[in-house]
Amino acid sequence: MDAYRRRKVIDVGARAACVAATLLAVVPLVSVLAYVVVRGAAGLSWSFFTALPQPVGEAGGGVANAILGSLQLVGIACVLGVPVGVLAGIYLAEYGRGRFATAVRYAADVMSGIPSIAVGIFVYTLLVLSMRHFSALAGGVALAVLMLPTVTRTTEELLKLVPDSLREAGLALGVPRWRVVLKVVLRTGAPGIATGIMLAVARAAGETAPLLFTAFNNRFWSASLVEPIASLPVQIFTYAVSPYEEWHRQAWAAALVLVVLVLLMNAGARVLTRARGRSR
Amino acid sequence: MMAVEASREAAPTPGSAGDTARSAEARAAATAPAVKMQTEALRAWFGAHEVLKAVSLSIPERRVTAVIGPSGCGKSTFIRCLNRMHEVVPGARSAGAVLLDGVDIFERGVDPVLVRRRVGMVFQRANPFPAMSIADNVLAGLRLNGVRPRHPEEVVERALAQAALWDEVKDILSRSGASLSGGQQQRLCIARTLALEPEVVLMDEPCSALDPIATARIEELIHELKDRYTIVIVTHNMQQAARVSDFTAFFYIGELVEHGETDALFTRPQKARTEDYITGRFG
Secondary structure: OHHHHHHHHHHHHHHHHHHHHHHHHHHHHHHHHHHHHHHHHOOOOHHHHHOOOOOOOOOOOOOHHHHHHHHHHHHHHHHHHHHHHHHHHHHHHHHOOHHHHHHHHHHHHHHHHOOHHHHHHHHHHHHHHHHOOOOHHHHHHHHHHHHHHHHHHHHHHHHHHOOHHHHHHHHHOOOOHHHHHHHHHHHHHHHHHHHHHHHHHHHHHOOOHHHHOOOOOOOOOOOOOOOOOOOHHHHHHHHHOOOOHHHHHHHHHHHHHHHHHHHHHHHHHHHHHHHHHHOO | OHHHHHHHHHOOOOOOOOHHHHHHHHHHHHOOOOEEEEEEEEEEEEOOEEEEEEEEEEEEOOOEEEEEOOOOOOHHHHHHHHOOOHHHOOOEEEEEEEEEOOEEOOOOOOOHHHHHHHEEEEOOOOOOOOOOEHHHHHHHHHHHOOOOOOOHHHHHHHHHHHOOOHHHHOOOOOOEHHHOOHHHHHHHHHHHHHOOOOOEEEEEOOOOOOOHHHHHHHHHHHHHHOOOOEEEEEOOOHHHHHHHOOEEEEEEOOEEEEEEEHHHHHHOOOOHHHHHHHOOOOO
């Protein structure tokens, strides 16, 4: 009976420790969110979403071009990064055996640990120096490079979760290997891969360092690949380090917009996963 | 033991001893089935490990051939060679010939993909595609092969009816295949195979993960299917082999020990090893 008691006490204690640790982990998240909301909400207005930035000293103005610019940059990054990442993941999961695959896998792991500012310098050297000016393209490439390892490894891991029995089922139906991979394996893993891509996108959308010397910034609208382009993180950075009170206010508001944008992407990824998952 | 020895000497061909056997043989001769598939000195390896040792066996058309034997005797490997699924496993290889209508499926220039369309396969564990509906599962073989049937509903109904599943799922065709019970999933896999209208259907222990009722349904189904298809079924359940098959092959450690009509093999095995196995002395 004594041993039983002891076990009960330990059980309760362990559970309490788990709950406490969870709360501790949630505290920074909630406080960051709350702080951003409190400081940022004051600066929000309709024009904040529709207007271009104003010169110093003039009131009002918004970050419309930065919001659109962020979406453009992320779009470019997706167009470049997602196909390469998914295809590389398929290679690793379905065909990759031997040394080359091991090397690719290792490279992807190392790449995901490279500081984003190093990626920015790399793209600066590669594109900005050779093109002689900052550009949306360079920013998109930098974000794509950041997304690549995540997308590759997520795709690989998710495809490996697809049971071999499904591959065999496809092959036994007289379906060529490549079609089995495309229509059975990839389709089965698609919801998970979509989630992985969304998370990679959300991460890329919040990156500042690699954009500072690739996409740079722009006070105006830009639809050009070869012109500098505004983005929310860089705009926040610019405003935040400025000495003007009005700009600080706008930096907080822009931070709120960015956080909400990233949260929406994460939520979208979840909805996507769940919607597909339900049809199972 | 003595009886077996005696009958082996007296009767070199299985099933020719005794009146009943003679009449059975006569019946068999009258409706002698054509040979659909034939293996000639078929050998198979996983890496350096030889799992099949020169197996020569003929598989009669529109009959059920059961392959029995203890675990690890090579029976699954054997039928996986019949549609070239063995070679899909990394490190696996094979030698010898497998004739399908007289043509070696291992010959150069024969596409394994085309062989598998003629020789379908049902696996031990039901493996419907979870991302597809019941109807799409049935159509998967056609669609994935780029065939767009003009009346897909008819294909679905015909295949599901043949697999004795239609009545149970006709109102839930758009539901996921994974939502069915184990036995239903296995029949769905059979329907998926039949939708391709193969000539031979290989079944690798199709009932081993099913309860007795689901097993009985599949066995009934096999009875119905043999009018149209040549069936090879691997089973570790001897009662099942006796119930569903016309011919039985007994494998032991990679070798074909004995092969003959099921009735004869179970009542008068010619080899001591076969008798030991079917009477439960080992395995």
